[in-house]
Amino acid sequence: MADHEFGFETLCLHAGHIPDAATGARALPIYQTTSFVFDSADHAASLFNLQTFGNVYSRISNPTVAALEERVAALEGGRAGLAAATGMAAQMLALLTLAQNGDHIVAARTLYGGTYSQFAVTFAQFGIDTTFVDADDPQAFRQAIRPNTKCIYAETIGNPQLNVLDIVAVAGIAHEAQVPLVIDNTLASPWLCRPIEHGADIVIHSVTKYLGGHGTTMGGILVESGKFDWGNGKFPQMTTPSRGYHGVIFHETFGDFGFTMKARMETMRTLGPTLSPFSAFLLLQGIETLHLRMPRHCESALAVARHLSEHPAVAWVNYPGLPQSATHELSRRYLPRGAGGILTFGLKARARGGAAAGERFIEAARMMSHLANVGDAKTLVIHPASTTHRQLDDAEQRAAGVLPEMIRLSVGLETLDDILWDIDQALAQAQG
Amino acid sequence: MALIDDITGLRRILLQSRTIAVIGLSGSWYRPSFFAAKYMQDHGYRIVPVNPACDEVLGQKCYPTLREIPHKIDIVDCFRKPPEIPPIARDAVAIGAKVLWMQLGIRNEEAAKIALDAGLDVVMNRCVKIEHARILGGLNWAGVNTGIVSARRPG
Numbered sequence: 001m002a003d004h005e006f007g008f009e010t011l012c013l014h015a016g017h018i019p020d021a022a023t024g025a026r027a028l029p030i031y032q033t034t035s036f037v038f039d040s041a042d043h044a045a046s047l048f049n050l051q052t053f054g055n056v057y058s059r060i061s062n063p064t065v066a067a068l069e070e071r072v073a074a075l076e077g078g079r080a081g082l083a084a085a086t087g088m089a090a091q092m093l094a095l096l097t098l099a100q101n102g103d104h105i106v107a108a109r110t111l112y113g114g115t116y117s118q119f120a121v122t123f124a125q126f127g128i129d130t131t132f133v134d135a136d137d138p139q140a141f142r143q144a145i146r147p148n149t150k151c152i153y154a155e156t157i158g159n160p161q162l163n164v165l166d167i168v169a170v171a172g173i174a175h176e177a178q179v180p181l182v183i184d185n186t187l188a189s190p191w192l193c194r195p196i197e198h199g200a201d202i203v204i205h206s207v208t209k210y211l212g213g214h215g216t217t218m219g220g221i222l223v224e225s226g227k228f229d230w231g232n233g234k235f236p237q238m239t240t241p242s243r244g245y246h247g248v249i250f251h252e253t254f255g256d257f258g259f260t261m262k263a264r265m266e267t268m269r270t271l272g273p274t275l276s277p278f279s280a281f282l283l284l285q286g287i288e289t290l291h292l293r294m295p296r297h298c299e300s301a302l303a304v305a306r307h308l309s310e311h312p313a314v315a316w317v318n319y320p321g322l323p324q325s326a327t328h329e330l331s332r333r334y335l336p337r338g339a340g341g342i343l344t345f346g347l348k349a350r351a352r353g354g355a356a357a358g359e360r361f362i363e364a365a366r367m368m369s370h371l372a373n374v375g376d377a378k379t380l381v382i383h384p385a386s387t388t389h390r391q392l393d394d395a396e397q398r399a400a401g402v403l404p405e406m407i408r409l410s411v412g413l414e415t416l417d418d419i420l421w422d423i424d425q426a427l428a429q430a431q432g
Numbered sequence: 433m434a435l436i437d438d439i440t441g442l443r444r445i446l447l448q449s450r451t452i453a454v455i456g457l458s459g460s461w462y463r464p465s466f467f468a469a470k471y472m473q474d475h476g477y478r479i480v481p482v483n484p485a486c487d488e489v490l491g492q493k494c495y496p497t498l499r500e501i502p503h504k505i506d507i508v509d510c511f512r513k514p515p516e517i518p519p520i521a522r523d524a525v526a527i528g529a530k531v532l533w534m535q536l537g538i539r540n541e542e543a544a545k546i547a548l549d550a551g552l553d554v555v556m557n558r559c560v561k562i563e564h565a566r567i568l569g570g571l572n573w574a575g576v577n578t579g580i581v582s583a584r585r586p587g
Contacts, residue, residue: 003438006581014581021569021586043474051470053570061573069575080576131434226438247462255559257576264575 016070064277079226080257087206089273090220101127108135110158138169161401171199209375226256298338319343346405354405363427379412449506455512517543
């Protein structure tokens with residue numbers, strides 16, 4: 001008899017956690033411990049040899065963190081996950097497990113600014129070269145691939161451009177080149193899009209955003225699909241005895257979760273950006289209501305986008321759920337349940353100019369919080385040109401998709417009328 | 433007596449079996465067969481190595497073939513390439529084993545039919561260690577998606 005397939009909502013509540021073996025505790029216990037005792041010298045040796053599953057030291061694994069890892073892996077339809085202190089750390093672990101000095105990455109140009117800097121500045125210092133391409137043109141990814149390319153990297157929904165990726169097309173190009181497609185699915189969350197179903201091989205999240213959902217806790221995760229053929233000859237680090245782990249051959253020994261084991265036992269163990277058990281508990285608590293929060297984020301964001309589109313003070317609105325959005329068709333295909341909770345818009349340039357009006361709009365907000373985050377339960381607002389992208393000149397900002405008048409809203413779960421009220425009163429003040 | 437691929441069936445096999453003959457068990461500690469056999473031994477199973485190249489593995493006497501094992505075997509666990517499985521299946525039937533288990537990456541329909549026709553359970557393309565850890569606890573600590581949803585304690 002085939003196993004019963006549990007629905008997404010059930011997995012949000014149950015995946016990765018069954019009642020505690022020792023106590024029967026129904027809620028997830030917080031294993032706030034650095035280390036775990038060995039039963040015997042032989043047990044210790046087996047653990048260090050990876051011959052048995054178990055916990056040694058919380059930098060490498062911890063039962064509370066593992067519950068989060070399994071839950072997100074289940075929600076993404078993946079084989080295994082590895083959590084990290086932040087989304088940036090999770091992404092670093094994935095990429096440093098894939099690529100080393102002399103290797104190359106092909107990445108979308110419209111990435112979150114922190115990711116862009118991690119690749120363009122930090123990885124460049126490690127001798128890993130990145131070519132940034134137009135994410136809206138799948139052929140651009142193909143043209144940038146070199147013999148030493150180790151992956152293609154892109155976001156389901158670009159930040160802050162909000163362009164939706166043609167995942168199937170880009171996955172096809174990656175697989176033609178025998179490299180994995182790595183997708184940051186943070187802004188969509190697995191409730192809106194499960195990139196593995198469209199051909200992605202590794203999915204990254206800043207769990208800080210919609211998964212955690214409450215703006216309390218930093219966290220990140222990588223999820224492996226279990227479908228990529230690491231034995232294709234391009235990844236000797238997976239198929240030859242590991243120098244970092246005394247001769248283990250990760251692909252042969254751990255099969256379809258060998259990449260995650262290598263990322264855990266080598267990259268995480270030696271670099272150490274571990275998620276704390278308490279953070280994992282808080283993030284997991286958030287995930288339990290992901291399926292209830294995401295529909296509301298999407299409904300309210302669409303309502304706000306429509307409202308702004310009709311407002312005389314607004315020059316333009318960018319939301320993938322609006323028909324005029326450049327990637328609306330892709331949004332309908334990959335995000336059929338809703339286009340997410342984030343939108344950008346620009347104020348009409350009057351006497352003071354769009355950028356100044358944008359700053360004034362932010363200052364006039366009363367309920368919307370002015371801060372540098374997205375995916376909180378509360379509505380957030382920011383003016384990228386004067387904050388997150390302030391260091392760039394006008395031309396650089398435009399290249400990054402940041403227009404001087406652009407305001408980014410992360411639409412929260414408050415009463416919709418209250419969100420619209422705050423927007424309207426702030427628009428009135430910005431015009432004054 | 434069936435092809436077993438679901439959690440309930442795999443759990444039954446793992447709980448009912450005590451003795452596992454491991455065909456192709458290597459004496460090298462970093463080989464997957466050694467990983468799996470050591471894990472099962474550590475979890476209370478009697479491991480019987482079958483490998484003509486060895487005298488003893490994991491402290492257990494090694495036999496050249498299944499037919500030379502003088503005692504009862506529950507699971508015949510195969511770390512051999514698919515074309516080598518049908519004769520092993522015939523041996524498994526001959527010695528009265530209860531389960532023919534082909535490891536991760538190994539499938540052979542002919543061997544499965546031989547075993548099923550003789551009333552054995554058959555598992556294909558699964559690792560005995562990973563399934564034990566998935567269903568009876570341990571694999572979840574490695575962040576692996578076990579597919580287990582339950583309101584009961586593990587076991």
